[in-house]
Amino acid sequence: MTSWPRFRVRPHDRPSWIFFTVGAVVALIIGAAALLDPVSSYTPLPAKCEHSELFVVGGTDISLNYQRRALITEWNKSHRHATLVEVSDSTDLQHSQIKAMEESGGCAYDVLIMDNTWTAQFAESGYLRRLDDLKGLKDFFPNALQTGMWHGDLYAVPFNVDVGLLYRRTDMRTNTARPRSWARLIDSPVIMQLADYEGLTVNALESVWNSGGDGFMGEGGRDEGYLIENVYQPLKEFATRVRGLRPDPREYHERESIDAFSSSTQKGGSPTERLMRNWPYAFSTLAAEPQMQRDGGLRFEVSALPGRTVLGGQNLAVAKRSPHAADAEKLVEFLTEEKSQQELFACGGLAPARYSALRLRPGQAVPENWQIAKCSELDEKKTGLDETNVLDHDQLRELGQAIVTALPNASPRPVTAHYSTFSRTFRGCVVKMINNEDVGARTFARAVRRSLDGQTASC
Incomplete structure (x- = not known):
């Protein structure tokens, strides 16, 4: 007897993020196929999808104050409703689960938040749409933007970058x-x-x-x-x-x-x-821990690694079979625009993908009086946040300096499908x-x- 996995489908006014394991959904499909057709253990999802909202799939939100979820909530105030599906905190499991769903031929997801090493494989396999119409590409860190390219075409853009x-x-x-x-x-x-x-x-x-x-x-x-x-x-x-x-x-x-x-x-x-x-996110994670705070400051410091580092990070892509590709691309633009990237850094502790999010111009050296806006200064609705749980000016400058110093020495992992x-x-x-x-x-x-x-x- 097949044991059916259980998950809850929330109404349209639900929160804009939900948790369930994509593996459970894939198992559901496989189980149904086995019951309906004993010869085949797997059948693709229908080519046409009827869901009216956008589904964004990615790993567990590790940002401070769940800033990824907050950005999706902000999008939902004036756009087609989007739901963030967090599949795992393991990069390896994220890859296998998202790949399994895409291989099924289904269209469950519209936007993919994916490790930047996946671009080659997913583009080569036909899972991604080309992003030919995105503007403002020169504001992205060049080596991070390059991770979204495959055979000269842009299939993904950086959401947040990672450097050692x-x-x-x-x-x-x-x-x-x-x-x-x-x-x-x-x-x-x-x-x-x-x-x-x-x-x-x-x-x-x-x-x-x-x-x-x-x-x-x-x-x-x-x-x-x-x-x-x-x-x-x-x-x-x-x-x-x-x-x-x-x-x-x-x-x-x-x-x-x-x-x-x-x-x-x-x-x-x-x-x-x-x-x-x-990675950079560890700074805000540590800074939020009481035992790492001392006399209004922190018990640690951060700097660039000595020498070269891996260029990691998460990219955003539009699924090839998305029934709402135009809106999905607009969501990608929203998540990577300057204001969203500023909030991802100042409120969430993730390294942004744009120069402007750090108040820099492409190629500009860090000025002596460099100042990065705090979370509460970016949005008046965030002034109620516990200030002990967000980074202050000095901490943002220290983290930003480490990131900017490390980026020129950051290289991608082997590019292969x-x-x-x-x-x-x-x-x-x-x-x-x-x-x-x-x-x-x-x-x-x-x-x-x-x-x-x-x-x-x-x-």
């Missing part, structure tokens, strides 16, 4: 100096995210790039000889260095690393975790190397080369 930042505790009896090189960083008591998920791919790539390798960035990046010299050798050094880190970074996803950083103390005079590599296959293979090899298992250079290079072409491989 260095967080440092400043409240210890003996404060750790800020490392000026990557080698010094990973020789320090630094918290990294080396659990077997996308964060491991990110941290490993940053180490490759900062150890003299230009892995996946140059011409011939899929040649096995190139991969051995520019990726395998730097990874061997990285694996040796992090193998002795305590606490064990293999236990950390992003949330666990933030918890470890905020709870670190100095016991018996011995050094503890005073440094952390993480088979990115998820690559990432699983790559980090699987890295896990074995960190665990001191025997991974030969040729075995590594062959597995990674095959994965970049979408072939299943392992070390």
Whole structure:
């Protein structure tokens, strides 16, 4: 007997965000197909959709004060109603669930909030509409905008950007100096995210790039000889260095690393975790925690990572089968306009995708008297917010400075329509190397080369 998943459908005046697992919806479709046609275990959704509102799908809203949801609520005041569907806090699960729905041939979603590495795969597979009519593209950070391109066409625009930042505790009896090189960083008591998920791919790539390798960035990046010299050798050094880190970074996803950083103390005079590599959103998350506040200030500081970093972030795209494509594109424009981007940063703590959101012009250096508006200054309706739970002028300037400094040194992960296959293979090899298992250079290079072409491989 098929067990039917349950979820609640709310009336039209419901809140503009809901939670349910897309996997449950896919399971519902598969279950129905199995009951109706025992021969086929899967049937595509109907080509025509009748839903009258917009559905926006993405990961869990990790912004401070749920600012993504607030933007959707603001849109709903004067536009076609939109509902935000949050499918998971795991990038890997988000990808598999959204991909499953799109592969079904259905049109359940109108706007996709997706990791910027998915553009190539989703555009290549025909899941996305080209965004030919969007204006103001020069105001986006150029390297972030480039992640929405595939074969010269624009399929997605950045919603928020991510760059690796260095967080440092400043409240210890003996404060750790800020490392000026990557080698010094990973020789320090630094918290990294080396659990077997996308964060491991990110941290490993940053180490490759900062150890003299230009892995996946140059011409011939899929040649096995190139991969051995520019990726395998730097990874061997990285694996040796992090193998002795305590606490064990293999236990950390992003949330666990933030918890470890905020709870670190100095016991018996011995050094503890005073440094952390993480994304911009961690700043507002930490700043909102009472134990990280002190005398009107914070117990930590943030700066750009020493050297190169991965350019992460979320992109917005319009689903190819959306029955409301014009309105979906208007929603994308709304979510990326200057005011929305300012609120995403000042009220939500996410790094914006536009220069103007930081009161800068394209290519402009940060002025000496740089001032970024606080959340309550952007919208009079937000003056009732608890001021202890939003960033003040100094904090916004510190975070903004770190982001702007890091962006020119930020590079995208390998651009391939088979990115998820690559990432699983790559980090699987890295896990074995960190665990001191025997991974030969040729075995590594062959597995990674095959994965970049979408072939299943392992070390």
